[in-house]
Amino acid sequence: MKRTVPLFITACVGFVLIIAYFVPAVGNVTDLALIHFDILAAIAFILGGGNLLRTHGEKIYKQQSGWGYSLIALGCFLLMLTVGLGKIGVSPAFNQGSWTGLMQNGESVSLVQLNKIAATYELSVTIRRAEANSKLDLSVAGTRRASIDIDEKGRAVFKADFDADEPQKNADNSWLAEVAHGAAVTVGSMSGQLAPFGRVTGEFNANGSWFWWLYEYGFQPLQQTTFAMLAFYVASAAFRAFRAKNTESILLLGTAFVILLGRTYAGTYLTQWAADPLVPPAPDDLWGRFLSFFYMPNLTEWIMNVFNKAGNRAIMIGIALGVASTSLKVLLGIDRSYLGSDKG
Amino acid sequence: MRQRLLGSTAALAFVLVCVPVAHAQPGGGGVRQPSAPPNSAARIEDPRDLEELRRLYLELEDGGRLSQTLRSVARFLERTKAGQPWWLETIQDRLELVAHTHIEAERSAYRKEVKELVNDVKKQLRLAFPPVAAVDIPNDDGSKLSVFWHAVPGAEKYKVRRRDVSKDKPWRDPVEVKGEKDSWDDDMLIRAGRRYQYSVHAVDADGNETLIGESAAVQAKGDLFHKRRWGLAGLVVLLSGTVILFIQLAKRGFDLKIRKIAGLEAVDEAVGRATEMGRPIMFIPGIQDMNDIQTIAGLTILGHVARTAAEHGAQIMVPTCRSLVMTAAQETVSASCLDVGRPDAYDEKKIYYTTDEQFGYVAAVTGAMVREKPAACFYMGAFYAESLILAETANVTGAIQIAGTAMPAQLPFFVAACDYTLIGEEFFAASAYLSGEPQQLGSLKGQDLGKIIALVLIFIGVLLTTLITVMEWQYSFAGDALDFIRNGILNTRG
Incomplete structure (x- = not known):
């Protein structure tokens, strides 16, 4: 059972996704599967985060060798978690609208919300409890805007919308575009103020937030530094690997030399006698076309487009077949090693 | 025999080269005049004919398989009586002249003529559409419809409205299509099986609307098979079939010879080295998540390495970049230790999660390498720019390194820096190779047959x-x- 259920799920989901590629009527199952995977991965992060806390926490607690690094790692983890989850320093998303919260006066309860999506404004007044079969006046910023009929149950919903891109449609509601945050709203005897939805609507990594600042000025420079060190690693690997020991290695060394030189200005400078990059040789200038072959950028491009591309494509064909075969074995349950032991 | 073969090949080559050259007319055959002027087109009303018309129109726009598309258009116009294909012979003549003329200037002139004639054909097809036509887009799940209309000179934009005829709903708010457009693909909340009707208004610069027309109701249909992908489906069935065939043959005892893969033969050597030196083994399953087949392949190899390490009593460390990979790796290593009767060899703390960030992970792993000084490092999975940093750092610590990845861009780095590299499909073959199971080895043979099919196509x-x-x-x-x-077959157009 422990292995049968996962195998069954793997086979079902896998074959459904393959079939969905050829059977459009099934719909966009691939995107749905990816969304489900993202949800699972997000939940699984709790395991990863817990493991991180435990590993480093234990090291700090037992003061094992290198516990200082663990303290920094854990401190940074908790700091980013706190500023991200807490949305510290995040501005409210003013462009999304505002509301009054619940307005009450005695037994009457109502709520006013102003939504803004692109250039469209939508005012929604919900009266949850009021005197049945009556009328209540709606005023915004001191101006009476509408009269709302309350039904026999003491409830009502009033909506007004306005599209700034089509001002001629619903022109009577054009005042919606001028309602400012903090505007006073009254519905009958209930009153309130339109306030933004709050920090909840802002993005945790919006520009200016603490999370953004720590990521841009703390983490990114470190990341780019590590990436920049690659140049030195390439040099040391090349120095070790490219040795003229036999014919193949001499060919490899020669090609690497041409490509490395061709990708720098030095290659262009040293071979500028061979061709003028601004004036290509005429089609009938055979000698000029022959010489231009030795212009380093041209030679580099030729090696990359002919030899390298051919080899790359051959590897990719092999990879594609390998992926297809491995996937088939996993789907058919022939290869089960990723699930763990066969025994027990 | 060989001489006869060479002779036949030479004769064939001579025929292939000389026959067309002999037919080439020097200086071209002169520009021929079209045989008849175009007729006005009858309008198409049948929904299936409209779908066919749309398909032919888009194929002409695409430009591929021109001869065949033009013949299809001619047959369609004749069948539906929507027009006389007077241009077919003319365009075929021009295409022949393009093929056989060797003077560049004349060839360009013929190509230009072909292009103009094809544009005339497209205009003729456009006229065959009703003033407003709605067509179901094929090869979808029934959530898209295409609307065509006759463009009106002077229109700045068009307003397209839709109505659900099945539910007898009113006209929806219009969608504006700005510019000199004459078609629009609608994918807004269309339900398969329902019938929809469209109306199109042309709007001029002053905002005045003029009704162009209303389409007939069209049913949004989901297709049971994607007609453009049948070749690819055939190829998938063929390749899968060869793999399954050889798996079945292997199960029946068919003798399969697999060549030696140096990187996999060295796994035992690397683990043995680590045991002798008393230093740990580090296994890195790539930086992608469990939805990547390379990660699964890497974890399969981890199972074998962990089994060998448990047998020899060596320690194995697996820093991971993803939480799901960490849990899968823990399960794999614990199962491997259990398999060889060494459950005490499993240390959960050695398989840990670091971070999802690429270079943060690299920094953590290289730090661990420098501190722990592993004797053997395995890089099995999907890697990006961090591959060389990992390999070079381990080289500095003196570890034996075995890498395997299906990322073509990282292979050169691993080849240069590591002792053994599994290139592309060798990496995927590792699971079968290491297990030695006949049915897994059979799948490798199936892959080889797939390569032969690829070679033939190439x-x-x-x-x-x-x-x-x-x-x-x-x-x-x-x-x-x-x-x-x-x-x-290869479905490069999607």
Whole structure:
């Protein structure tokens, strides 16, 4: 059972996704599967985060060798978690609208919300409890805007919308575009103020937030530094690997030399006698076309487009077949090693 | 025998080269005049004919398989009585002249004429549409419809409205299509099986609306099979079939010879080295998540390495970049230790999660390498720029390194820096190779047959492309055949 259920799920989901590629009527199952995977991965992060806390926490607690690094790692983890989850320093998303919260006066309860999506404004007044079969006046910023009929149950919903891109449609509601945050709203005897939805609507990594600042000025420079060190690693690997020991290695060394030189200005400078990059040789200038072959950028491009591309494509064909075969074995349950032991 | 073969090949080559050259007319045959002027087109009303018309129109816009598309258009117009294909013979003549004329200026003139004539054909097809026509887009799940209308001179934009006829709903708010457009693809909340109707208004600069027309109701249909992908489906069935065939043959005792893969033969050596030196083994399963097949392949190899390490009593460390990979790796290593009767060899703390960030992970792993000084490092999975940093750092610590990845861009780095590298499909073959199970080895043989099929397709494609390039046969059978391989079988157009 422990292995049968996962195998069954793997086979079902896998074959459904393959079939969905050829059977459009099934719909966009691939995107749905990816969304489900993202949800699972997000939940699984709790395991990863817990493991991180435990590993480093234990090291700090037992003061094992290198516990200082663990303290920094854990401190940074908790700091980013706190500023991200807490949305510290995040501005409210003013462009999304505002509301009054619940307005009450005695037994009457109502709520006013102003939504803004692109250039469209939508005012929604919900009266949850009021005197049945009556009328209540709606005023915004001191101006009476509408009269709302309350039904026999003491409830009502009033909506007004306005599209700034089509001002001629619903022109009577054009005042919606001028309602400012903090505007006073009254519905009958209930009153309130339109306030933004709050920090909840802002993005945790919006520009200016603490999370953004720590990521841009703390983490990114470190990341780019590590990436920049690659140049030195390439040099040391090349120095070790490219040795003229036999014919193949001499060919490899020669090609690497041409490509490395061709990708720098030095290659262009040293071979500028061979061709003028601004004036290509005429089609009938055979000698000029022959010489231009030795212009380093041209030679580099030729090696990359002919030899390298051919080899790359051959590897990719092999990879594609390998992926297809491995996937088939996993789907058919022939290869089960990723699930763990066969025994027990 | 060999001489006879060479002779036949030479004769065939002579025929292939000389026959078309002999037919080439020096200086071209002169520009011929069209045989008849165009007729006005009858309007198409039948929904299936409209779908066919849309398909032909888009194929002409695409430009591929021109000869075949034009013949299809001619047959369609004749069948539906929507027009006389007076242009067919003319365009075919021009295409022949393009193929056989060697003077560049004349060839360009013929190509230009072909392009103009094809534009006339497209205009004729456009006229065959009703003033407003709605067509179901094929090869979808029934959530898209296409609307065509006759463009009105002076219109700045068009307002397209839709109505659900099945539910007898009113007209929805219009969608504006700005510019000189005459079609629009609607994918807004369309339900398969329902019938929809469209109306289109032209709007001029002053905002005045003029009704162009209303379409007939069209049903949004989901297709049971994607007609453009049948070639690819056939190829998938063929390749899968070969793999399954050899798996079945292997189960029945068919003898399979697999060549030695140096990187996999060295796994035992690397683990043994680590045991002797008393230093740990570090296994890195790549930086992608469990939804990547390379990660699964890497974890399969981890199972084998962990088994060997448990047998020898060596310690294994697995820093992971993803939480799901960490849990899968823990399960794999614990199962491997259990398999060899060494459950005490499993240390959960050695398989840990670091971070999802690429270079943060690299920094953590290289730090661990420098501190722990592993004797053997395995890099099995998907890697990006961090591959060389990992390999070089481990090299500095003196570890034996075995890498395997299916990322072509990282292979050169691993080849340069590591002792052994599993290149592409060797990496995927590792699971079968290490397990030694006949049915897994059978799948490798199936892959080889797949490679032969790929070789045959490559050979045919290269031959056709060479003929087309050298002999200018793009508008002949060779062009159609190449287009069929590209788009019909390999589905490069999607």
